Amino acid sequence: MNTKLYLASKSPRRQELLNLMGYSFELLLKDVDESYPGDLALTEVAAFIADKKAAAFDIPDDGILITADTIVLINNEILGKPIDETDAIAMIGKLAGRKHQVITGVSVRSAVKQITFSEETLVYFNPLSLDEISYYVKNHRPFDKAGAYGIQDWIGLVAVNRIEGSYTNVMGLPTDRLRAVLKKEFSW
Structure with a gap:
């Protein structure tokens, strides 16, 4: 296969x-x-940002570009990446004892086609x-994670009671989809 795959993401979890x-x-x-626009439905934000990331890159004719964005949504509030320890503690406090949505938007683009989708868990x-x-915050420093947690970390082992949907989606990339x-x- 002569097509080259590109990942536009700083996330070590997506790379892994x-x-x-x-x-x-x-x-x-x-x-x-x-x-993102203030009037955009919150469930569409991750896909919107994934598209925005894809548009920022010029890719070769023989390339396929993958971009993604993950948000945590609880009570019509998006929890992004925390700015500091206090923010991370507050975010996890909002999640503790409750259910929330993790939505990852993914854009896959070639020179001739773009497919964007969202996955919700x-x-x-x-x-x-x-x-x-x-x-958790002091020992795992989840400052690069939406919602201030990584399901693959200590908190996932002790605090996550169950999930409905894709586990890898919560990590930041719905791999099966x-x-x-x-x-x-893309015949890849």
């Missing part, structure tokens, strides 16, 4: 997941404004004490 899927790829990195958290939340799109739409 693509590697685990057996794909060889080249990283493309660029800071992209992640703002429901995550149910057990109640957590402030000491437990503080322990991405593979299906690459195979069906």
Whole structure:
């Protein structure tokens, strides 16, 4: 196959997941404004930002570009990446003992086609004490993660009661759906 795969993501988890899927790829990195229109439905934000990221790159004619964005949504509020420890503790406090949505938007683009989709997973958290939340934030420093947590970390082992949907989606890349799109739409 002469087509080259590109991943435009600083996320080490997305990079690891693509590697685990057996794909060889080249990283493309660029800071992209992640703002979105205020009247956009919150469930559409991740796909909107994934498209915005895809539009920021010129890709070769023989390339396929993957971009993604993940949000955590609870009570009509998007929890992005925390700005500091206090923010991370507050975010996890909102999630503790409750259900929330993790939505990842993915854009797959070639020179002739672009497919964008969103995947949603429901995550149910057990109640957590402030000491437990503080322990997690201090020891795992989840400042690069939407909602201030990584399901693959300590908190996923002790606080996630169950999920409905894709586990890898909560990590930041719905691998099964991405593979299906690459195979069906891009013959990859």
